[in-house]
Amino acid sequence: MQLQRLHQAQAQLVHTEKMSALGQLVSGVAHEINNPVTFINGNLNYLQEYTQNLLDLVDAYQAQCPDPTPALQALVQRSDLDFLRTDLPKILQSTRNGGDRIQAIVHSLRNFSRLDETGLKTVNVHEGLDSTLVILDHRLKSVDAHKHPITVVKNYGDLPAVTCHPGELNQVFMNLITNAIHALETAEIEAKTLTISTAAVLRDRVTLSIHDNGPGIPRAIRQRIFDPFFTTQPVGQGNGLGLFVSHQIIVQQHGGTLSCQVDDTGTTFAIELPLTPQSITASRYP
Numbered sequence: 001m002q003l004q005r006l007h008q009a010q011a012q013l014v015h016t017e018k019m020s021a022l023g024q025l026v027s028g029v030a031h032e033i034n035n036p037v038t039f040i041n042g043n044l045n046y047l048q049e050y051t052q053n054l055l056d057l058v059d060a061y062q063a064q065c066p067d068p069t070p071a072l073q074a075l076v077q078r079s080d081l082d083f084l085r086t087d088l089p090k091i092l093q094s095t096r097n098g099g100d101r102i103q104a105i106v107h108s109l110r111n112f113s114r115l116d117e118t119g120l121k122t123v124n125v126h127e128g129l130d131s132t133l134v135i136l137d138h139r140l141k142s143v144d145a146h147k148h149p150i151t152v153v154k155n156y157g158d159l160p161a162v163t164c165h166p167g168e169l170n171q172v173f174m175n176l177i178t179n180a181i182h183a184l185e186t187a188e189i190e191a192k193t194l195t196i197s198t199a200a201v202l203r204d205r206v207t208l209s210i211h212d213n214g215p216g217i218p219r220a221i222r223q224r225i226f227d228p229f230f231t232t233q234p235v236g237q238g239n240g241l242g243l244f245v246s247h248q249i250i251v252q253q254h255g256g257t258l259s260c261q262v263d264d265t266g267t268t269f270a271i272e273l274p275l276t277p278q279s280i281t282a283s284r285y286p
Contacts, residue, residue: 030106037106041099048092055085105134120277122161125208128170129154129196132177139181140194148190150181155197159206163276168249172258175242176210176269183214183267204275213266225260253277 058081068076133140133152140150177194184192195211217225226247250258256273 157199180212
């Protein structure tokens, strides 16, 4: 029993240091990226306006001078003016889309870490789930011709706001979704699906489930998945803290439950949370 408590204390210490380092990293990266992207997006508004003014000027010039000189005709042909008219707005729009995508990622990083919030907050848990999916988007898309992308299915219910530690709850989402993606990456199937479902139950609780149709968890190790430092991944690729810390966050800090079910359809991790936690330990870490 004493050794088990020592392992738990060690795991919590490692997690605390890890989250502190992650928070500082996210804060710095988000700030450094957000400033130049805001500058670029702001200039795109002027660039689009100036481009349209130049195109209007060219149209007016062609209307006033229907018979340009041979030298001017040759210049128009070399510049491929008709192509420029159609392609230039597309380039500007694709650049704007890229800037918007970067801003969405930065927003998701900030929302995921909730660096500016401490203690219990009342939040929309769907925002935390969506932010986590944005951050993990590169893992969901296929990067190998022999692999298949992962399809995300959202079965979101009509949830009330939940009082929680939002940054740490998002960390649970990150751990569970990352594990599901890892299972699907190694699965020898074509239709890889990650299904996230939420629902309100009774009057004061909500449920969230993360299901993957991967190979499942071997029966021999199912009883150990929430143990600290237990991992089936190679050395250097996992520290065995993800599920242990997730269980601590849900059960001890929020008075909820975290369970795992494996069947022929894959693996499901189910979370049940009270809307307003009552049985939370005095300390955020035991």
